[in-house]
Amino acid sequence: MVQISTGEARLSMPTAAEWFATPLGRDLLAREQAYFDETVADIFGFNALQLGLPQFDFLRACRIPLRAAIGVGEGVRVVADAHFLPVASQSIDLLLLPHVLEFAADPHQVLREVERVMMPEGQVLISAFNPFSLWGLKRLLNRRTDGYPWNGRFIPLMRMKDWLSLLNFEITGGRMCCYAPPFVGSRWRERLNFLEKAGDRWWPLGGGVYFLQAKKRVHGMRLILPSWQERLATRQRLAAAPQRQLTPLHQPREEQPVG
Numbered sequence: 001m002v003q004i005s006t007g008e009a010r011l012s013m014p015t016a017a018e019w020f021a022t023p024l025g026r027d028l029l030a031r032e033q034a035y036f037d038e039t040v041a042d043i044f045g046f047n048a049l050q051l052g053l054p055q056f057d058f059l060r061a062c063r064i065p066l067r068a069a070i071g072v073g074e075g076v077r078v079v080a081d082a083h084f085l086p087v088a089s090q091s092i093d094l095l096l097l098p099h100v101l102e103f104a105a106d107p108h109q110v111l112r113e114v115e116r117v118m119m120p121e122g123q124v125l126i127s128a129f130n131p132f133s134l135w136g137l138k139r140l141l142n143r144r145t146d147g148y149p150w151n152g153r154f155i156p157l158m159r160m161k162d163w164l165s166l167l168n169f170e171i172t173g174g175r176m177c178c179y180a181p182p183f184v185g186s187r188w189r190e191r192l193n194f195l196e197k198a199g200d201r202w203w204p205l206g207g208g209v210y211f212l213q214a215k216k217r218v219h220g221m222r223l224i225l226p227s228w229q230e231r232l233a234t235r236q237r238l239a240a241a242p243q244r245q246l247t248p249l250h251q252p253r254e255e256q257p258v259g
Contacts, residue, residue, distance in 0.1 A: 014147045014148055015147070016053060016099075016148050016149070017073075019148045019149060020053075020056070024182055024183070028178060028209065031177045031178065031209070032058070032098065032127055032209070032211075033056070033058065035127070035175060035177075035211050036058040036096065036125065036127075037058075037060065037061040039213060040058075040059060040061055040062040040094065040096075040125070041061045041062070041063065043062065043063075043064070043093070043094050043123055044063060044064065044093070045064050045093025045094055045119070045122070046064065046066060047064065047066045047091055047093055047094075048062050048064040048066065048067045048092070048095070048096075049067075049068055049069075049070050049087070049092055049094070049095045049096070050067075050069045050095075051071055051082055051085075051097055051114075052071055052096075052097060052098050052099060052100035053071075053098045053099060054069035054070075054071050054073050054074065054075035054076040055073065055074055055075045056098070057069075057075075058096050058098055059094075062094065064094060070085070070087075082100055082110045082113070083104065083109045083110055084113065085113045085114075085116075085117055087117040089116050089117060090116075090117070090118065090119050090120065091117060091119065092118050092119060092122055093118075093119050093122045093123070094122065094123050094124075095114055095122070095123075095124050095125075097110075097125065097127070098127045099127055099129065099149065099152075101126070101128060101160075102128055102129055102153055102154055103152045103153075107155065107163075108163065111164070111167055112167065114167075115167040115169070115216065119216070120217075120218040121215060121216060121217075121218075122215070122216045123172075123213060123214065123215050123216075124164075124212075124213070124214045124215075124216070125211070125212070125213055126160070126211065126212045126214070127209060128154070128155055128160065128209070128210060128212075129149055129152060129154045129208065129209055130154065130156070130157060130176070130205075130206075130207055130208055130209060130210050131154035131155070131156055132156060132157075132205065132206065133178075133179075133206050133207060133208045134179075134180070134181045134182065134206070134208060135154075135178060135182050135208030135209070136154055136208070138150060138181075139152075139154060157205065157212075160212060161212070164214050168216060168217050168218065168219070169214040169215065169216055169217070170214060170215050170217050171212060171213070171214050172213050172214060172215050173212075173213035174210065174211055174212045174213060175210070175211045176204065176205070176206075176207025176210045176211070177208070177209050177210075177211075178196075178207055178208030178209045179196055179207050179208070180193065180196060182208060
């Protein structure tokens with residue numbers, strides 16, 4: 001619990017781990033875990049990283065052999081600043097960013113680092129809070145007193161897409177959730193649970209949290225075929241065409257002896 005002095009009173013602001021332990025946080029965590037489990041199961045490669053929230057294993061359903069959490073806190077295998085990743089360029093096939101950019105000092109630099117370490121055709125999964133939602137409204141009213149996540153800088157969906165496009169990422173998927181008001185009590189959230197089912201149809205851009213799936217594109221990239229395919233193609237091009245002997249249309253008739 002983080003304590004901030006405000007003159008006479010001292011306000012206690014929850015950290016990310018403490019907030020996700022609340023009923024509202026657990027509800028969001030279950031939705032995010034379900035999304036990441038479903039999405040990463042169909043992504044293949046050699047190296048996968050989770051940057052942020054290392055206490056939650058969002059890569060548990062991933063089939064990539066080398067998986068690691070990187071960042072600051074318990075559960076990380078590599079302690080590092082998200083703005084300067086100690087990772088080789090073009091070495092990562094899958095990278096998760098669960099609520100990292102809203103709390104980064106320079107989200108542009110974080111995305112530049114993500115682009116640097118990603119392999120061509122590598123995929124990025126992002127979860128972020130949506131400012132144009134009931135969750136965003138609560139942030140405007142209580143961001144100074146409620147701590148995480150309301151003290152973050154929520155990033156609009158279209159701005160996030162623009163940032164990814166400038167870095168040559170192509171959006172390949174996405175989803176929203178948490179359309180209901182962010183009530184702390186589970187009783188009110190259960191009563192308004194019908195909003196989750198109606199949200200995608202009636203106000204698809206009003207979810208409190210959005211997910212994005214993007215793939216790194218490299219313009220002008222040429223696929224190199226295996227050598228045996230090139231030799232086979234060359235041999236087929238140089239193969240001589242079989243010669244066919246033509247038969248004349250009119251055969252001369254033999255002369256019959258006159259007897």
